[in-house]
Amino acid sequence: MLARIRSLGRALAGRSRFEEEMRIELRSHIELRVEDLVRSGLPREEAERRAQAEFGAVESVREECRESRGLRWPDEIARNVRYSFRMLYRAPAFTAAAVLTLGLCIGANTAFYSIVDAVLLRPLPYPEPERLVEIGTSVNGQVIRTNQNGAMWEAIRDHAAHLDVAVYSGGSLGVNFVSAGAAEYVRQQRVGAGFFRVLGVAPVVGRGFNIDEDRPGGPPVAVLSHSLWQRALGSDPAAVGRTILLRGEPYTVVGIMPAGFRTNAIADVWTPLRPSRSGEGGGANYRIVGRLRPNTTWPEAAAQVEVIGHSFPGRLEVGPEVKATLELVSMQEGLTLYLRKPLLVLWAAVGAVLLIGCVNIAGLLLARAAARRREIATRIALGGGSAAVFRQMLTESLVLGVCGGTVGVALGYAGMLGLRIMARDVYGVTQPIELDARVLLVTAAVSVLASVIFGIVPALQSRRIDVRSGLMESGGRAVARGAADWQRRMFVVTQIALGFVLLVTAGLLIRTFTYLSGLRPGFDGTGVIIGTVSLDDARYATSEHVNRLFREGVARLRELPGVQAVGVGTTPPYQRALNMPLRRPGREGTSQITNVTYVSADYLQVLRIPLLRGRYPNERDGSKSAKVAVVNEAFVRTYLSREEPLGADLNIAGGVWGVVGVVGDVQQSAGWGNAGPIWPTPQVYIPAAQLDDGFFRLVHTWFPPAWVIRSQLPPDALIPAVQRAMRSVDPQLPFSGFRTMEHVRSQSYAQQRFQAALLAAIAGLALVLAVVGIYGLIANSVTERTRELGIRLALGSTVAQAVRAAAAPGVLLAGAGVLAGLLLARLAAGVMAALIWGVKPTDLSTYLAAAGLLLAAAAGASLIPALQIARLNPSRALRYE
Amino acid sequence: MPLPELLPGTLDMLILKAVSLGPLHGYGILLRIQQISRDVLQIEQGSLYPALYRLEHQGLIESEWGISDNNRRAKYYRLTSGGKKRLRNDRARWDRLAAAVGEILNATPEEV
Known part of the structure; x- marks a missing residue:
């Protein structure tokens, strides 16, 4: 077998040499025979005639020799391909239409598949990724989220013996990084002890975090990404043990990750998560990643996790009367929980358009086949054989498919470049998206599949051509054309239906x-820019420091020419806000949930959120005076509809706040509820001056406060002035991320x-x-x-x-x-x-x-x-x- | 005198046998078979080459360009180890077949 493949390979590779040698060999045979005949006494002319006659038809011998060498199929294919190109070249309008249709459809599919592949299909870049799992909370058999609270993390850690688990925080935050005098804005992700071990990637230098470092009050240590190590520490081989400043605090470097290592978030530096049951760990803010232990099967681990869910129902954190369970999901599935559906829906749509394209081309081919009946009938009549004609027709489709696929790859590449940016901005995809061998292989397969889909019906049609009538009828004389027409109609119906x-x-x-x-919107955003700065910083651990910054900052910004009003608050409209459990004095037991935003005295006026009843917060609401809150209409609708809102007491964040005003709703992006991407969420506004240290530390872990500035100046002119002003208040705070309200x-x-x-x-x-x-x-x-x-x-x-x-x-x-x-x-x-x-x-x-x-x-x-x-x-x- | 036709499948064996005695070009194979069979077997010239190409394709013989006796470029075929094995097998089969056919043709009424 091997010898045959080798001999065929040689014959194909040196095709012209093969032919030449065969020619020489056969000619030399005949010449030798002629000489023998001459020697035996025949005149040369007669000898040549005899030798030729004895040998037979040289061309048919050659053909037989080629066949012996396994060249029949390659020859026929090459002939068919040449013929196909000739036919397509002769019908430029048809060819252009078909190749363009196919190119657009395949291009769209290639581009979109590059995203789907990167996000949903390509294995995660860790060893044995199929053994990596996350712990999901599932309601009615549907996994609704894969983040858990601190109590559940402890249950999993202590009872999921089949899994090697680690806790981590899903996102990363921008923080200020200082090393040897150089400052940089970097992305920090917090991960628990054993996180790198579970993923199966060891630091190239040093180590990951141990349990002593990963508990509240543990020593401040950090692991750096390879690129940050190169960039900020000059690839210092003795970097482990060096001290860097993160958010104004000294951290000791304990490890460097290898180049190319990445987690689910964009991160330059990792620090211990320090999970706990309270504060951050009081809500479902942790993700849990696990690796199946050796000799453990998926069903064993899944059953164990489910039992843990049943044992600690209170830790599942879903609303009352909702039956939830714990479920093991693959890490890839867990990470793409909210991306899977939109991507699959869009993918199906992109696939459908390819199908329409195929049906369209099939229709065109059928029309062509009808016009080519005479040609095909002639070929069959001349002994072409209907099977050979079928192969020829299919070859034409494949040639079209390959041309379309080639155009498709070019268009797909352009599309992928555009989609790549959008996938990152819109879906937060961190995986690299590219047209790699995987994607190209799928494109090639799709092209071939497509050509078979659109080529098979017309090709089969050609087998049914009756030679006699095909030759007799001239072009368009037939009035009705039965089958082919019927099929074309079906194609059109299919196209319209899918369309x-x-x-x-x-x-x-x-x-x-x-x-x-x-x-x-519920507010007036024209001329408003917002800028954020992280206060998750050791120097802003107390209410006093935070409020002094707010007072001085607001005062300084107000002095800027062109600035009309300035305020600070945790969450501007359209953003996600901190949500907290709400209790009403005298109505304990019913747990309710609301967004909580702290605001400076002017914040609501700066955004022109209308006051409906009572009053806005003001400068006199200080730490010594009565605790007051302003709620929005949605809050009143949801929780205070049957009582007088003004004067109602709200128990939030360990304090009791009296409602003094009701303002209009604004749209928020909500991480809870089920009313859409943005909706008027129940909202409580609390004066920043009345909050304690603990609240600030909690909220600043995730939410950098937003400074909202109303001005008539264009943003480009305003932003440098704002940055200068804030630097004079605190030179170490990197103000970043200025956006207009319209952009937000x-x-x-x-x-x-x-x-x-x-x-x-x-x-x-x-x-x-x-x-x-x-x-x-x-x-x-x-x-x-x-x-x-x-x-x-x-x-x-x-x-x-x-x-x-x-x-x-x-x-x-x-x-x-x-x-x-x-x-x-x-x-x-x-x-x-x-x-x-x-x-x-x-x-x-x-x-x-x-x-x-x-x-x-x-x-x-x-x-x-x-x-x-x-x-x-x-x-x-x-x-x- | 009309020449006996070759039994199907025997051409391959004869070619293998012919080249087993020493490398030969196509025309030489033809001559050798005729010569050894004392002109009883005549091979159709046109069918020789497809057979040679097939045997080479199967790895039973291999070829090399050389110079013929009368100073002409010619392709010489020689047996490979796989070809030797095949010749041995074909030969054994042929002998069994010939013996069996011979037995039948020699059968006398007493033996039945």
Whole structure:
């Protein structure tokens, strides 16, 4: 076997040499024979004739020799490919249409697959990634989150014997980093003892964190990323043991991670998480990663984790009367919990457009096959064999597929570059996205698969061609063309149905986007910029220090020319706020949840959040005076609807606050509840001056306060002045992340915008393809039926009647497609219900608009070719062939 | 005199045998088979080369360019170790077959 492959390989690689040698060998044989014959007395001329005759037909011997060498198939394939290119070259319009269609569809799929692959499919970059798990909380069999509170972490740590576990914090925060005088803004992620061990990646220098370092009050130590080590410490081999400053505090470097190591978040430096049951650990703020211990199977570990869930139901932290369980999920699944669905939905849409493209090309090929009946019948009549014709047709499809795939890779690369940025900004994807061998392999497979899909029906069609009738009939003389036409109609219906599904889903996502962007903000953001600075800093551990910074900062910023008003608060609109349990005195037992934001005296006025009742917080609300709070309308609706809100007492964060005012709602991005990406969340505003040290430390762990500045100056002119002013208050605070309120607002529904835009583009492509499909069908039938239409006109049919007769099938087919698509669209809308806000999945107007758009496009695409009839000259048409 | 036709499959064996006696070019193989069989076996010239190419493809013989007796470039074929094995097997089979056919043809009424 090996010898045969080698011999075939040699013959293929040195094809011209093979042919040349064969020629020499056969000629030398004949010459030797001639000489022998001459020697035996024959005249040379006669000898040559005899030798030639004895040998037989040289060309057929050669062909047999080639076959012996296994060259028959490669030869036929090469011949077919050459022939295909010739055929495609001769039909430039068809070829361009098909290659462009395919290129667009495959390009879209390549680009999108590069994201799907990076996020959902490619194994995580750790050893034995399939043994890495996370602990998820599941309600009704659906994992709702993979973060847990400190108590649950302790339960898992102490009882999940089948797992080697570590706790970590899912995100990273920007912090101030100082080493040897150089300051830098870096990303810090907090991870527990054993985190690197569980992932299976050891530091290149030093070690990870031990248990003594990973408990409250443990020594401050840090592990650096390879790039930070190179950048900030000059790749110092003795870096372990050196001291760096993080957030103004000294940390000892204990380890350096290898180059290319990455976690789920963008991080330059890791510090111990120090998990606890209170404070941060009082809520579900930890992630738990585990590795199956050797000789442990997944079901064993999963069963153990489930038992732990049942043993500590109180630690699951879901609302009352909700039955939740603990569930083992793969780490990859855990990390992509909220990405999986949107990506899969979009992927399905991108896949559907490829299918439409394939159906479209299949239709074009069928039309071509009909026009090529004579050619094919001739080939069969000349002994081509219908199997050979079938192979030839399939080869043409494959050649098209490969051309389309090549164009697709080029378009896909461009698309991937764009999508890569959006995937990072919109979905927070940290995995590298690229067109690597994996993606290209899938693209190649898709191209081949696509060419088979669109090539098989026309190719099979060619096998049924009856040679006699194929040769007899001339081009377009046939009136009706049974099977092929029927199949083309089915193709058009399929296209319309799929196109309808895409239009409906795109419509629903667009409606979602317009709903979110149209929500009443509840404040006046024009001319407001916000800047954040992390106060998770040793120098701001007390209420006194924090409030002094706020007072001095606000005063200094107010003095800037052009600045109208300044305030500070934890969470500006559209951002995610701290949420806390709320208890009402006298109503203990019912646990409720609300957002809590601390504000400087002017904060609400700066944003012009309207006062509805009572008063705003003011300068007189200090640490000595009565504790006051201002709530929003949503809070009143949710918790105080049956009582007088003013004067109500709220028990939050270990204190009791009296409500003194009610303000309007603003949109917040909520990490809780189920009302959409942004909604008017119940909100409590508390004067910053009245909060204690513990509250500030808690809130500053996650939320850097935002300074909101209203000014008439353009942001570019304002920001440097603000930075200078703040440096004069505290030179060590790196003010960063200045954004306009408008930017914050659009960022809050960026994902919905991205989804709407992507699906709108996909649906647009589908619509164009459907129009092309219908146009092709009708134009073709008008051409084919020219003679028939001529007869009709000659017999007294009016032009309008003939046009109607020609165009009607297009509209009817579109109608059938819409009906077929209705059910599919309803199913698709149900699947993507989680991506839709502010509009029902069954929204009638969206469905009607999609249907109207499709039918109008179909009518146009049918009428334009049908109108050709008007220019028809009956006498010429009758003679038309 | 009409020449006997070769039994199917025997051409390969004859070629292998011919080149087992020493490297030969195609025409030489033809001559040697005729010569040894005393012109009883005539091989159709056109069918020789496809057979040679097939045997080489199967790794039973290998070829090398050389110079023929009359100073011409010619391709010489020689047996490979795989070819030797095949020749041995074919030969044993042929002998069994020939013996069995011979037995039948020599059978007398008494033996039945």
